[in-house]
Amino acid sequence: AQSVAQPEDQVNVAEGNPLTVKCTYSVSGNPYLFWYVQYPNRGLQFLLKYITGDNLVKGSYGFEAEFNKSQTSFHLKKPSALVSDSALYFCAPGGGATNKLIFGTGTLLAVQP
Amino acid sequence: DTAVSQTPKYLVTQMGNDKSIKCEQNLGHDTMYWYKQDSKKFLKIMFSYNNKELIINETVPNRFSPKSPDKAHLNLHINSLELGDSAVYFCASSQGTSGRSDTQYFGPGTRLTVL
Numbered sequence: 001a002q003s004v005a006q007p008e009d010q011v012n013v014a015e016g017n018p019l020t021v022k023c024t025y026s027v028s029g030n031p032y033l034f035w036y037v038q039y040p041n042r043g044l045q046f047l048l049k050y051i052t053g054d055n056l057v058k059g060s061y062g063f064e065a066e067f068n069k070s071q072t073s074f075h076l077k078k079p080s081a082l083v084s085d086s087a088l089y090f091c092a093p094g095g096g097a098t099n100k101l102i103f104g105t106g107t108l109l110a111v112q113p
Numbered sequence: 114d115t116a117v118s119q120t121p122k123y124l125v126t127q128m129g130n131d132k133s134i135k136c137e138q139n140l141g142h143d144t145m146y147w148y149k150q151d152s153k154k155f156l157k158i159m160f161s162y163n164n165k166e167l168i169i170n171e172t173v174p175n176r177f178s179p180k181s182p183d184k185a186h187l188n189l190h191i192n193s194l195e196l197g198d199s200a201v202y203f204c205a206s207s208q209g210t211s212g213r214s215d216t217q218y219f220g221p222g223t224r225l226t227v228l
Contacts, residue, residue, distance in 0.1 A: 032214040038154075043117075043203060044219040051214045088154060095214050098169050099144065099207060103156040 002027045002093045006104035013081045014112050021076040021107045023091030032095030033074040035065055038088040038106075049094075050074060061085070081111045116140050117220035119204050125226045126194060134189045134223045136204030144168075145187035146205040146217060147179060156203070162187055163209065191225075199227045 003026045013019045025031060032051055036044040048059025055067045065076045076089060088108050092101040117138045126132055138145060146161040146169070161169040162181040176192045191198060201222045207215035 034216070036219075043221045044156075044205075046216050046218065049214065049216060090156065094217075098161060099209075099215055099217070100158050100161070100169055101148075101217060102158075106154050106156075 002096070002102045004091055004093055004102055004104040006089075006091055006107045008107050009105070010108045010110060012110050012112065015083050016080050019078050019081045019085070019109065019111070021089050021091075021109060023074045023076065023104060024072050025074060025091070025093050026072060027093050030095075031067075031074075031093055033065075033067065034092045034094050034101065035059065035063070035074075035076050036090045036092065036103075037061075038090065040087070044090065047076070047089075081109075083111050083113050085109060086111045117204055117206055117218050119202075119220040119223050121223060122221065123224050123226075125228065127228055128194055128196060130194050131190070131192045132194060132225070133191070134202055134204075134225070136187045136189070136220055138185055138204075138206040138218075138220075140206055140218065142206040142218075143184055143209040144207045144215070145181065145184070146207075147187065147189050148203040148205065148219075150201040150203060150222070152200070159202075160187075160189075194225075194227045196227050199225055201225070 034049045035047040050067045058064045088106045091104045094101045144163045147159040150156045160179040165181045178190045204220040205217040207217045
């Protein structure tokens with residue numbers, strides 16, 4: 001069975017500082033890992049995914065994520081946060097026979113000016 | 114050029130009523146999904162269809178019935194609405210399931226409020 005944990009309900013960061021949103025996962029077999037972002041009253045937008053290959057995955061809006069197999073983590077990062085990055089971020093293992101996404105509880109990112 | 118669209122955006126109704134939410138995608142994808150997001154923002158898969166065939170049905174009450182008239186549409190019909198059905202319902206689509214890593218693209222959501 002697949003599961004995912006986002007240990008922080010909220011992350012606060014000052015604009016211009018680097019940000020990290022944490023995610024750990026448990027999957028059987030090869031992991032397919034996704035990050036989505038949800039802005040207030042909007043649908044989910046795809047940021048990036050890891051399938052195989054390079055452990056550092058680059059995505060939309062300057063975000064990247066680092067896959068760490070030994071720590072079963074897939075943390076989302078950005079070198080310099082923007083106020084407009086403030087949103088709810090979801091980590092989700094996916095794939096499997098049905099391509100079902102198992103969403104984490106979400107982490108609210110608040111970037112202060 | 115909305116890729117995944119849902120109607121209506123908001124739906125307010127009384128307990129016991131029957132309602133439908135429609136979803137359409139113009140991405141040419143083979144697979145479509147319904148997710149439910151509760152008041153705590155927790156997202157859970159409900160159903161998915163691949164080429165009009167049901168492939169995921171996640172312990173959802175049988176008051177919920179998905180219908181896929183063609184692979185570009187996946188509608189959600191809900192009978193005898195209950196207070197606990199109040200949530201935001203998201204439709205999504207992906208290329209298919211054979212790749213096992215297909216990105217899902219989400220619609221804007223339908224906020225259902227049951228009074």
